[in-house]
Amino acid sequence: MTHSNSEILSLFESALAQMQLPGEPDRLYTPIIYSMSGGGKRLRPVLLLITNEAFGGNIDEAMPAAMAVEIFHNFTLLHDDIMDNADVRRGKPSVYAKWGGNVALLSGDAMLITAYKQLARVDAEVLPKVMSIFGDMALEVCEGQQYDMDFEDTKSVSVVDYMLMIECKTSALLSGSAMIGATMAGAAEEDVKKIYRFATELGLAFQLQDDVLDSYGDEALGKKIGGDILEGKQTFLMVKAMSHADDAEREVLRTTHLNSNLTDEEKIATVKAIYAKYDVKRIAEQQIELRFERALSVLDTLSIDVERRVPLQEFARNLMGRKK
Numbered sequence: 001m002t003h004s005n006s007e008i009l010s011l012f013e014s015a016l017a018q019m020q021l022p023g024e025p026d027r028l029y030t031p032i033i034y035s036m037s038g039g040g041k042r043l044r045p046v047l048l049l050i051t052n053e054a055f056g057g058n059i060d061e062a063m064p065a066a067m068a069v070e071i072f073h074n075f076t077l078l079h080d081d082i083m084d085n086a087d088v089r090r091g092k093p094s095v096y097a098k099w100g101g102n103v104a105l106l107s108g109d110a111m112l113i114t115a116y117k118q119l120a121r122v123d124a125e126v127l128p129k130v131m132s133i134f135g136d137m138a139l140e141v142c143e144g145q146q147y148d149m150d151f152e153d154t155k156s157v158s159v160v161d162y163m164l165m166i167e168c169k170t171s172a173l174l175s176g177s178a179m180i181g182a183t184m185a186g187a188a189e190e191d192v193k194k195i196y197r198f199a200t201e202l203g204l205a206f207q208l209q210d211d212v213l214d215s216y217g218d219e220a221l222g223k224k225i226g227g228d229i230l231e232g233k234q235t236f237l238m239v240k241a242m243s244h245a246d247d248a249e250r251e252v253l254r255t256t257h258l259n260s261n262l263t264d265e266e267k268i269a270t271v272k273a274i275y276a277k278y279d280v281k282r283i284a285e286q287q288i289e290l291r292f293e294r295a296l297s298v299l300d301t302l303s304i305d306v307e308r309r310v311p312l313q314e315f316a317r318n319l320m321g322r323k324k
Contacts, residue, residue, distance in 0.1 A: 008049045031095045031107040038090045045070040048181040054308045057185025064121035069177045075111035078104050137176025144169025151234040162239045171203025198298040205291035211235040226268035232257035237280045244278040
């Protein structure tokens with residue numbers, strides 16, 4: 001029996017709801033429950049399970065690995081919020097804001113350990129391979145976060161460096177999840193490599209689209225427009241504009257978010273005027289389309305029946321908000 005993507009999401013949510021954590025100490029475990037129940041798209045565990053089933057695996061057997069990647073992902077968010085002094089996560093107070101940095105740090109550590117405990121439930125025959133993929137994925141995420149922090153003190157970030165950062169920080173969790181799902185299903189090594197490329201390209205497209213939506217999206221989507229500009233954050237749009245701008249414009253791009261004489265609206269408009277001059281939105285959209293099409297084209301080369309590729313195609317289109 002195969003499942004639809006929505007059914008797989010429901011099965012995962014049910015498994016997550018049944019996860020048992022100790023009751024004490026309360027200030028260690030309550031923040032974990034709070035963060036795990038805070039919504040989120042569950043992209044990584046769902047992709048793991050979809051991929052597993054596409055290659056003929058048993059999603060009940062793959063569920064512990066799916067739990068592990070979701071718990072790990074949420075662990076990274078707890079620690080990210082400490083590093084970013086972030087008060088809000090998914091529309092509600094972050095664990096950092098609600099309980100403080102020490103609690104967020106320790107609860108995050110407990111989540112990382114819990115993720116590995118879930119991983120230990122994977123069948124012993126495939127566990128070494130799965131553990132290796134999981135470890136590489138986890139390290140890549142840490143590398144991506146460090147690159148991101150380094151960029152805060154770097155006057156000029158290249159497009160190549162930016163793409164490497166988001167490949168580590170955003171794509172790695174998707175590609176690692178997909179590889180684990182395929183590996184647990186017994187997929188051929190060549191197919192595992194292909195599914196890695198699929199998820200990597202899709203992750204890059206997804207992050208680039210997020211960059212564009214932050215500056216040009218619709219506030220009805222629930223995200224305040226221009227947040228990245230107001231934070232002075234390095235995004236594809238900012239990096240690309242900096243690569244084309246003259247010295248005076250680069251200084252404007254670097255310092256506008258710090259200018260206390262401007263309103264938030266004026267800061268956003270100032271930066272977006274330079275974006276418009278160099279057409280960086282269109283350049284970003286071209287990159288998004290290229291990465292998305294590359295991801296889909298990889299699926300056509302997998303050594304599985306055409307109908308088994310459909311859930312993966314649907315996942316990609318849903319992630320990018322595409323109808324076709």
